[in-house]
Amino acid sequence: MKGQDITRLRGNHLNQFRREELGFIFQDFNLLDTLTAYENIALALTIQRVNSKQIERRVKEIAEKLEITEILKKYPYQISGGQKQRVASARAMITNPKLVLADEPTGALDSKSARQLLESFESLNQKLQATILMVTHDAFTASYTNRILFIKDGKIFNELVKGNDTRKQFFEKIIEVQTLLGGDLNDVI
Secondary structure, three states: OOOOOHHHOOHHHHHHHHHHHEEEEOOOOOOOOOOOHHHHHHHHHHHOOOOHHHHHHHHHHHHHHOOOHHHOOOOHHHOOHHHHHHHHHHHHHOOOOOEEEEEOOOOOOOHHHHHHHHHHHHHHHHHHOOEEEEEOOOHHHHOOOOEEEEEEOOEEEEEEEOOOOOHHHHHHHHHHHHHHHOOOHHHOO
């Protein structure tokens, strides 16, 4: 990143890259059970030694955006799967990373929450020039992206680029590719 060959990073430089440039959203959330939702989100900023007032402001902002303000004092076992996914997403995005790696980020979310998360991804991409690398089987989720690589049997089968298409037009193209691929749609995207 920033013109640097990240494959050559070692030790503290690699740790710093992971801490400051990457965000991870895991399919199974990976929240720390002994921390509240607030503490899970704030953890990345705490590690970066951001001052407590700024942490509080940033957690509040992202919690409002993802509509999880009311659960910030709760522990993971006290919240739903969709709420856990939004907390995990907030944790990944709180540091404004340059690359977010997301594994089925909308899998546990209802349609409204999924839309809010995907719009947050769009904002992160457009405003902060962050790259979102997302794995999904869902055509609706995929329609929020700019580029899709379809993988079948472990190989790139096709590529779609949104270009100037509307999200609806892009969604229709995704469905067309899925239809051409045949077989189980869950094996496509």
